[in-house]
Amino acid sequence: MRSVLRALTVLVLTLLLMGSAWxxxxxxxxxxxxxxxxxxxxxxxxxxxxxxxxxxxxxxxxxxxxxxxxxxxxxxxxxxxxxxxxxxxxxxxxxxxxxxxxxxxxxxxxxxxxxxxxxxxxxxxxxxxxxxxxxxxxxxxDLHMLLTALGISAIATFVFGLMVWLVVRLRVWLDKLLVSSVETRVRNLKIGGTQIIEGHQLVPFLQRVLKALRWLVILLLTYEWASFLLSRFPYTRAWGERLNDYLLNVIGVILHSMLEAVPGLGIALAIFMLARVFIGFLGRFFERMVRAGTSISWLSRETMPTTRRLFSIGIWLFAIAMAYPYLPGAETDAFKGLSVLLGVMVSLGASSIVGQGAAGLILTYTSTIRQGEYVRIGEHEGTVVKMGMFTTTIRTGLGEELTLPNSMITGTVTKNYSRSVQGDGYVVDTTVTIGYDTPWRQVEAMLVEAAKRTPGILQSPAPTVFQVALSDYYPEYRLVAQAVPSRPRPRAEVMSMLHANIQDVFNEYGVQIMSPHYMGDPHDAKVVKPEDWFPAPVKRDS
Known part of the structure; x- marks a missing residue:
C-alpha cells in the first residue's frame, strides 16, 4: 500500500508541474x-x-x-x-x-x-x-469558500483512498476466485482427449492481465482525483478543467473512431457471412453431384475435396478483396505498406511453392496416382499413403516413408501397379533369363507353378508368362500376376516369397539359372538338390 501511495504522490506532482508549464x-x-x-x-x-x-x-x-x-x-x-x-x-x-x-x-x-x-x-x-x-x-x-474547498478535497481524498483500497482487495479476491474456477474449467476443455490449455500456464497469464487492469483503474482514479482537487481551488481550476477536457477528448476520439468503424465492420462482416453461406451451399452441391454419379470429368469422389477447397479459397479471396475498403485503417499508409510488404514476400519466396501446388493439382485432376495404389516413381516404389497439395507420401515394402515433391512426380515416369487390376490389389512381376537349351514350355510351367505356391498371389486372374526378348544367349521370361494386399508391406514379402519359390521349383526340375552372365556349360548342373535345401542353421518348417 505504501508503494501505491508513493506512486500516486509522484503522479500528482507530475500533473501539477505539467499543468503549470502548459x-x-x-x-x-x-x-x-x-x-x-x-x-x-x-x-x-x-x-x-x-x-x-x-x-x-x-x-x-x-x-x-x-x-x-x-x-x-x-x-x-x-x-x-x-x-x-x-x-x-x-x-x-x-x-x-x-x-x-x-x-x-x-x-x-x-x-x-x-x-x-x-x-x-x-x-x-x-x-x-x-x-x-x-x-x-x-x-x-473568501476564506469560507477556501475552507469549504479544503473540506471537499479532504472528503474526495478519503473516497479516493477507499476506492484504491477496494481495487487492491478486489484484485486479491479475484486471484483466489480465478485459481479455483480456471483449474476446474480448464480440465473440461479437451479435443480428442487432449487438454487444450494447461492450468499452470493460463492462471499466471490471467493474473498478469488482472494486475494490468488494476493499475489502469488506479491510474484513472488518480487522474480524476487530481482533476477534481485542482478544480476546487480558483488558482488551479484551469488546470483541472484542462485535465478533464483532455480525458474527455481522448474518450470522445476513441468512441468516435469506434462508431465510425461500426458501419464498415458491419458491411465486411456481412460480406464474410455471405461468403461462408455460399461456400457451404457449394460444398453440399458438389457432394450431391458426386453421389448422383455426375459425368463431369474433373469432379469425382477423389477430386471433390480438392475442388471444394479451391472454390472455398477463391470465394474467400474474393470476399477479402470486396471487404478490404471497409476494414478500419485500410486507407492508412501503414496498412498499405504492410500489404505491399506481404505481396513482395509472397512474390519473391513463393515461386517454388506455386510450382509444387500446380503439380499437386495436375496429379489430382489427371488421376495419375491415387491414395492406396502401389506405384513406382523413378527409383522409389511403394504404396501411396497421402497426397497433398505440395508433396506425396509413399510407404515402401520395407516400412520406409518417402515424401516426394509433386513437381518431381509430374516430371518422372510413373509405374502404377494397381491401376490395371480388378478390385483391390496390385500387379507383381519378375523377369528370369534361361538358356535356349531349356524348353520354353517347361520354363513357363515352372514359373506358373512357383506363382501358385506363393501365398497372396491370386489364381484368378491366372498368372501369365511372357517371352519379352530373345537375347544373344537366352530368352527373357516375365511372370505377371495379381496380388491382394492387406497392409503396405506385403508386396515386398510377396516378391521375396515368389523369388524363393522360383528357385525351389527350378531346383526340383533340375533347371539351372545361369544367366545373364552365361560363359559356358559346366560339367555338373548348378542346381540345389532337395535334400540340401535345409542345411544348418536353417530349420525345416513343420
Missing amino acids: SQATPSAKPANAEPSSDAATLVMFNRPVVVFRSSLLGAPPKARVDRARFSINEALNQGGKLAVSVKNNPEGQLLMIDERLAFVVTAGDIDPLRQDDVKATASQAARQLELIIAENREAR
Missing part, C-alpha cells in the same frame, strides 16, 4: 492549428488565457500591451468594488472596461487569421474570460 507555455485558448506572428503575446490571468495580442498599439508591441493589461487588471482587482466588465466601441478597437476603467484594447490586428471572428466577437470572448477571472479572484479572497 498554462505558461501553450495556453489552450489558442487553436492547435493557429500560427500567430513571432511577436504575438498572450495575456494570462489566474492561469487562464484572456486574449492574444498580435499587433502593436500606439507604438507598444504585444509584449508591452500584455504587461500594461496585467497591471491594469491587478490594480482594479486590488481596489475592489463591483468590478463590472463592459465593452465599448472606439476607433482604435474594442475597449474592455472594469468599472469604467480601461483594462486593455482589442484591435483588428489581434484577430486570429485562421478564424472567422471579428473584433467584437474576440472582445466578447475576452470579456467572458475576464469576468470568470474576477469571480475566481473573489473566491480566492
Whole structure:
C-alpha cells in the first residue's frame, strides 16, 4: 500500500508541474492549428488565457500591451468594488472596461487569421474570460469558500483512498476466485482427449492481465482525483478543467473512431457471412453431384475435396478483396505498406511453392496416382499413403516413408501397379533369363507353378508368362500376376516369397539359372538338390 501511495504522490506532482508549464507555455485558448506572428503575446490571468495580442498599439508591441493589461487588471482587482466588465466601441478597437476603467484594447490586428471572428466577437470572448477571472479572484479572497474547498478535497481524498483500497482487495479476491474456477474449467476443455490449455500456464497469464487492469483503474482514479482537487481551488481550476477536457477528448476520439468503424465492420462482416453461406451451399452441391454419379470429368469422389477447397479459397479471396475498403485503417499508409510488404514476400519466396501446388493439382485432376495404389516413381516404389497439395507420401515394402515433391512426380515416369487390376490389389512381376537349351514350355510351367505356391498371389486372374526378348544367349521370361494386399508391406514379402519359390521349383526340375552372365556349360548342373535345401542353421518348417 505504501508503494501505491508513493506512486500516486509522484503522479500528482507530475500533473501539477505539467499543468503549470502548459498554462505558461501553450495556453489552450489558442487553436492547435493557429500560427500567430513571432511577436504575438498572450495575456494570462489566474492561469487562464484572456486574449492574444498580435499587433502593436500606439507604438507598444504585444509584449508591452500584455504587461500594461496585467497591471491594469491587478490594480482594479486590488481596489475592489463591483468590478463590472463592459465593452465599448472606439476607433482604435474594442475597449474592455472594469468599472469604467480601461483594462486593455482589442484591435483588428489581434484577430486570429485562421478564424472567422471579428473584433467584437474576440472582445466578447475576452470579456467572458475576464469576468470568470474576477469571480475566481473573489473566491480566492473568501476564506469560507477556501475552507469549504479544503473540506471537499479532504472528503474526495478519503473516497479516493477507499476506492484504491477496494481495487487492491478486489484484485486479491479475484486471484483466489480465478485459481479455483480456471483449474476446474480448464480440465473440461479437451479435443480428442487432449487438454487444450494447461492450468499452470493460463492462471499466471490471467493474473498478469488482472494486475494490468488494476493499475489502469488506479491510474484513472488518480487522474480524476487530481482533476477534481485542482478544480476546487480558483488558482488551479484551469488546470483541472484542462485535465478533464483532455480525458474527455481522448474518450470522445476513441468512441468516435469506434462508431465510425461500426458501419464498415458491419458491411465486411456481412460480406464474410455471405461468403461462408455460399461456400457451404457449394460444398453440399458438389457432394450431391458426386453421389448422383455426375459425368463431369474433373469432379469425382477423389477430386471433390480438392475442388471444394479451391472454390472455398477463391470465394474467400474474393470476399477479402470486396471487404478490404471497409476494414478500419485500410486507407492508412501503414496498412498499405504492410500489404505491399506481404505481396513482395509472397512474390519473391513463393515461386517454388506455386510450382509444387500446380503439380499437386495436375496429379489430382489427371488421376495419375491415387491414395492406396502401389506405384513406382523413378527409383522409389511403394504404396501411396497421402497426397497433398505440395508433396506425396509413399510407404515402401520395407516400412520406409518417402515424401516426394509433386513437381518431381509430374516430371518422372510413373509405374502404377494397381491401376490395371480388378478390385483391390496390385500387379507383381519378375523377369528370369534361361538358356535356349531349356524348353520354353517347361520354363513357363515352372514359373506358373512357383506363382501358385506363393501365398497372396491370386489364381484368378491366372498368372501369365511372357517371352519379352530373345537375347544373344537366352530368352527373357516375365511372370505377371495379381496380388491382394492387406497392409503396405506385403508386396515386398510377396516378391521375396515368389523369388524363393522360383528357385525351389527350378531346383526340383533340375533347371539351372545361369544367366545373364552365361560363359559356358559346366560339367555338373548348378542346381540345389532337395535334400540340401535345409542345411544348418536353417530349420525345416513343420
